[in-house]
Amino acid sequence: MKIIHISAECYPVAKVGGLADVVGALPKYQNSEGATGQVIMPFYKNNFTKEYTFDTVHEGSLKLGADSLNFKILTPENGDLGFDLYLVDIPELLFTNYVYSENDTDRFLAFQIAALDWILQNKHVPDIVHCHDHHTGLIPFMMSHAKKYIKLKNIPSVFTIHNAQYQGWFSHDKINLLPSFPASHVGLLDWDNCINPLATAIKCAWRVTTVSPSYMEELKVKANGLEGLINSESQKCIGILNGIDIKVWNPESDDLIVKKYGVTDCDAGKKASKDWLCKKFGLNPKKPLFVFIGRLVEEKGADLFYELFDLALKNLDISILLLGSGNKTVEEQLTILTRKYPKSYNAYIGYDEALSHKMYAGGDYLLMPSRVEPCGLNQMYSLRYGTIPIVNKIGGLKDTVIDISKGGFGFLHTENTIKGIFNSIKRATQFYNDSSEFKDTRKTIMQIDHSWDESAQQYVSLYKSLIPNL
Numbered sequence: 492m493k494i495i496h497i498s499a500e501c502y503p504v505a506k507v508g509g510l511a512d513v514v515g516a517l518p519k520y521q522n523s524e525g526a527t528g529q530v531i532m533p534f535y536k537n538n539f540t541k542e543y544t545f546d547t548v549h550e551g552s553l554k555l556g557a558d559s560l561n562f563k564i565l566t567p568e569n570g571d572l573g574f575d576l577y578l579v580d581i582p583e584l585l586f587t588n589y590v591y592s593e594n595d596t597d598r599f600l601a602f603q604i605a606a607l608d609w610i611l612q613n614k615h616v617p618d619i620v621h622c623h624d625h626h627t628g629l630i631p632f633m634m635s636h637a638k639k640y641i642k643l644k645n646i647p648s649v650f651t652i653h654n655a656q657y658q659g660w661f662s663h664d665k666i667n668l669l670p671s672f673p674a675s676h677v678g679l680l681d682w683d684n685c686i687n688p689l690a691t692a693i694k695c696a697w698r699v700t701t702v703s704p705s706y707m708e709e710l711k712v713k714a715n716g717l718e719g720l721i722n723s724e725s726q727k728c729i730g731i732l733n734g735i736d737i738k739v740w741n742p743e744s745d746d747l748i749v750k751k752y753g754v755t756d757c758d759a760g761k762k763a764s765k766d767w768l769c770k771k772f773g774l775n776p777k778k779p780l781f782v783f784i785g786r787l788v789e790e791k792g793a794d795l796f797y798e799l800f801d802l803a804l805k806n807l808d809i810s811i812l813l814l815g816s817g818n819k820t821v822e823e824q825l826t827i828l829t830r831k832y833p834k835s836y837n838a839y840i841g842y843d844e845a846l847s848h849k850m851y852a853g854g855d856y857l858l859m860p861s862r863v864e865p866c867g868l869n870q871m872y873s874l875r876y877g878t879i880p881i882v883n884k885i886g887g888l889k890d891t892v893i894d895i896s897k898g899g900f901g902f903l904h905t906e907n908t909i910k911g912i913f914n915s916i917k918r919a920t921q922f923y924n925d926s927s928e929f930k931d932t933r934k935t936i937m938q939i940d941h942s943w944d945e946s947a948q949q950y951v952s953l954y955k956s957l958i959p960n961l
């Protein structure tokens with residue numbers, strides 16, 4: 492079975508968030524299960540494309556409305572990512588030092604057309620086309636209805652929603668940029684008088700998945716305007732919990748942390764990373780260390796941080812360390828706090844993969860007061876590194892964390908307010924003081940299996956249900 496994943500991000504090529512981690516891991520596991528998982532994504536101007544050399548496997552010219560754009564499909568000459576990687580090089584549109592911008596319609600439309608043009612002329616077409624998020628949301632529609640791609644009509648398409656907040660809306664004025672299709676199908680593109688790639692994918696993909704079962708249920712109630720659509724298409728929708736790449740996220744072999752550790756020597760291993768972090772950021776290593784890693788946006792609860800951290804640092808004997816970037820007001824507020832609490836709080840505003848690993852290893856607790864969390868990978872990484880998660884009871888967080896009071900291993904709150912989160916931090920601080928239970932818990936959580944094995948198996952079963960004769 493050949494599965495081609497189409498995505499805007501894929502680790503380690505280009506990563507903005509969890510989408511990259513998933514697309515960089517799932518095909519690896521599919522390959523180890525005997526299927527062939529491949530990835531096709533844009534060729535950006537970044538460190539990965541600077542460091543690698545590439546073979547050209549295809550050259551073509553695509554139509555984007557009246558424009559003709561030359562493109563190439565490149566594959567890395569060296570290095571083994573664990574799956575075949577194909578990069579769509581459209582110099583005028585995709586070769587940028589960012590993945591996303593405010594104005595992405597033409598970029599990702601051209602990307603989707605190039606990907607399909609290439610698949611169309613390939614000798615061996617895939618058995619499944621698996622698209623991820625709205626940047627690839629028009630592919631199921633084009634495969635089913637664009638005249639040019641009629642040969643791809645019978646290839647099943649699977650569409651995974653990693654985040655339904657972002658839908659890729661654009662005006663009908665741009666409809667001519669799409670390859671021609673029967674006018675009677677225009678309704679499939681429309682949602683609220685816009686072309687909505689996410690809605691189109693939900694309508695046209697053969698199957699729709701979300702990255703956790705609870706998120707699928709939540710989208711039926713609240714999906715940034717698409718809840719009615721998700722309810723009406725629910726018979727083809729299923730939630731499959733993401734796994735984590737346990738080869739990349741493994742404290743026993745992680746070169747990015749200060750001292751490698753397993754379950755038996757986790758106390759010493761975690762202490763080494765905590766000491767390193769505390770020294771670097773001027774914090775007291777004796778206090779419980781709460782870390783946050785992520786995008787500073789409302790979805791992650793970032794607008795609450797200033798008041799929350801101020802309250803927690805004023806009232807509890809703890810340290811907080813934050814790594815993230817996003818909303819500029821939040822970034823400024825978080826920088827002000829470094830001056831107010833220089834010995835118990837610090838923040839690195841920016842993106843730093845290596846620091847994130849050290850924080851998963853050296854933190855005592857991971858804070859994730861998200862308002863929306865389709866799956867959330869951070870809490871699963873933190874479990875693997877023995878860092879106890881403090882989370883809001885929603886989406887994938889609800890599916891992966893059980894509260895300590897219920898015989899579990901984390902802290903969950905249902906009221907995601909400053910008061911609700913503060914109470915969880917307070918409970919966690921008290922728990923830290925019971926040193927033996929605290930240390931036992933981190934050994935327990937390191938052994939929870941969130942590898943891709945089971946989730947990859949669920950995807951294979953889903954694909955097989957679409958191609959019963961294979």
Ligand code: ADP
Nearest residue numbers: 508509785786815841842843844847867868869
């Ligand atoms: P989302 O995709 O919504 O941002 P996820 O929890 O699914 O959230 O995935 C976030 C991923 O991005 C994790 O691998 C996390 O470690 C990483 N990450 C987020 N922000 C940063 C940052 N500033 N520096 C390093 N890694 C980050």
